[in-house]
Amino acid sequence: MSYSSLLKVFSAAALLPLCFSAPESTHWLMGDPQDHPGRWMNKVHDIPTWVIPIENYDENTFIAGNVFSGMLVGFSAFYAFYHVYRVYLPSAPQGKRNIGNLNKDILGYLSSSFLASFMYSVLSLGKIWCGFGVLHNLYEAALLLHIVTQQRSTSSRVTYGILFAYILIVVATSLVLPWPFDGVFFKYQGLVVDYVLSVNMVRLYLHNKSIAAKVNVLTPAPTENGTAESGTVEDSNTFKGKQSVTFMRPVHENLFLLAFAAVVHTAGNTMIIFANTATLWLVFQFSYAVAFPIYSYYVSEEPDSSRINWYPIKLLKEVIIGVVSFVVVGVLMAIGFISSGVEL
Numbered sequence: 001m002s003y004s005s006l007l008k009v010f011s012a013a014a015l016l017p018l019c020f021s022a023p024e025s026t027h028w029l030m031g032d033p034q035d036h037p038g039r040w041m042n043k044v045h046d047i048p049t050w051v052i053p054i055e056n057y058d059e060n061t062f063i064a065g066n067v068f069s070g071m072l073v074g075f076s077a078f079y080a081f082y083h084v085y086r087v088y089l090p091s092a093p094q095g096k097r098n099i100g101n102l103n104k105d106i107l108g109y110l111s112s113s114f115l116a117s118f119m120y121s122v123l124s125l126g127k128i129w130c131g132f133g134v135l136h137n138l139y140e141a142a143l144l145l146h147i148v149t150q151q152r153s154t155s156s157r158v159t160y161g162i163l164f165a166y167i168l169i170v171v172a173t174s175l176v177l178p179w180p181f182d183g184v185f186f187k188y189q190g191l192v193v194d195y196v197l198s199v200n201m202v203r204l205y206l207h208n209k210s211i212a213a214k215v216n217v218l219t220p221a222p223t224e225n226g227t228a229e230s231g232t233v234e235d236s237n238t239f240k241g242k243q244s245v246t247f248m249r250p251v252h253e254n255l256f257l258l259a260f261a262a263v264v265h266t267a268g269n270t271m272i273i274f275a276n277t278a279t280l281w282l283v284f285q286f287s288y289a290v291a292f293p294i295y296s297y298y299v300s301e302e303p304d305s306s307r308i309n310w311y312p313i314k315l316l317k318e319v320i321i322g323v324v325s326f327v328v329v330g331v332l333m334a335i336g337f338i339s340s341g342v343e344l
Contacts, residue, residue: 068285072293144196148313192326211252265292
């Protein structure tokens with residue numbers, strides 16, 4: 001196989017469900033990019049989207065899946081904001097009314113994901129939608145940066161500059177590239193960020209779990225919480241001798257929620273690359289319906305990120321994780337492309 005053929009395979013494979021159709025209609029991928037198959041039209045503007053006809057498509061089921069997942073993401077964002085700003089912060093002691101940069105990013109992640117999901121229902125995937133969808137990716141990148149920089153503020157020049165450059169490059173490239181390479185690029189970069197974020201979420205969980213195995217520290221909860229663990233401590237100021245106390249869950253148990261949510265989201269985003277079927281589209285939609293309520297629940301259980309222990313950063317290891325993620329995503333997309341039945 002020639003170098004140019006390999007390049008076309010990896011590029012076209014990145015279209016995920018955006019490009020996969022029945023085998024007999026995929027020969028266009030090996031020709032001129034403008035010789036594309038029929039695509040769905042934008043629901044507001046009479047222009048093509050990044051979506052081609054889906055196998056076994058049922059409009060009623062498809063729209064219902066979109067509405068259901070979007071509703072859960074929106075409710076999750078609302079609940080997280082409500083808990084932080086109406087429950088946690090008003091009851092926190094003076095001087096400790098802070099949720100940390102990680103939780104701020106999660107709140108932004110929930111909000112941007114709801115916006116992207118809502119606009120997806122209105123506009124479908126495409127160049128117009130990418131301006132909203134990139135905000136979802138932006139907060140994933142912000143979460144990743146806050147983990148690897150150990151909670152440095154996004155107001156710092158370096159971090160802010162990286163995020164600003166990221167959003168400009170992604171949007172500008174997606175707007176300039178012709179079909180199908182605009183969809184290829186957008187999907188590929190988003191999936192790479194998903195993989196790197198998932199790996200680092202798992203690392204953060206395992207690091208805190210290893211610390212908890214060595215040091216058993218219980219943190220009293222600021223308020224009564226029916227889901228928290230209970231215990232007793234000696235209280236010399238009362239005649240009862242003992243007073244019931246509610247403790248917060250160990251931080252690593254809450255971090256498991258973040259790791260699990262990130263992996264679920266990445267898995268749903270990955271599975272859909274292997275076929276453009278209605279079933280896998282529903283799996284993709286339901287991955288949102290599962291992952292983002294978990295993010296919201298994490299914020300309610302761990303509203304202050306001060307308990308988190310950040311793992312030591314080694315530049316070589318971070319580079320390796322990034323490079324491996326790029327390669328793995330490319331290979332998975334190539335496998336999905338080949339499995340669609342294209343003959344080179």
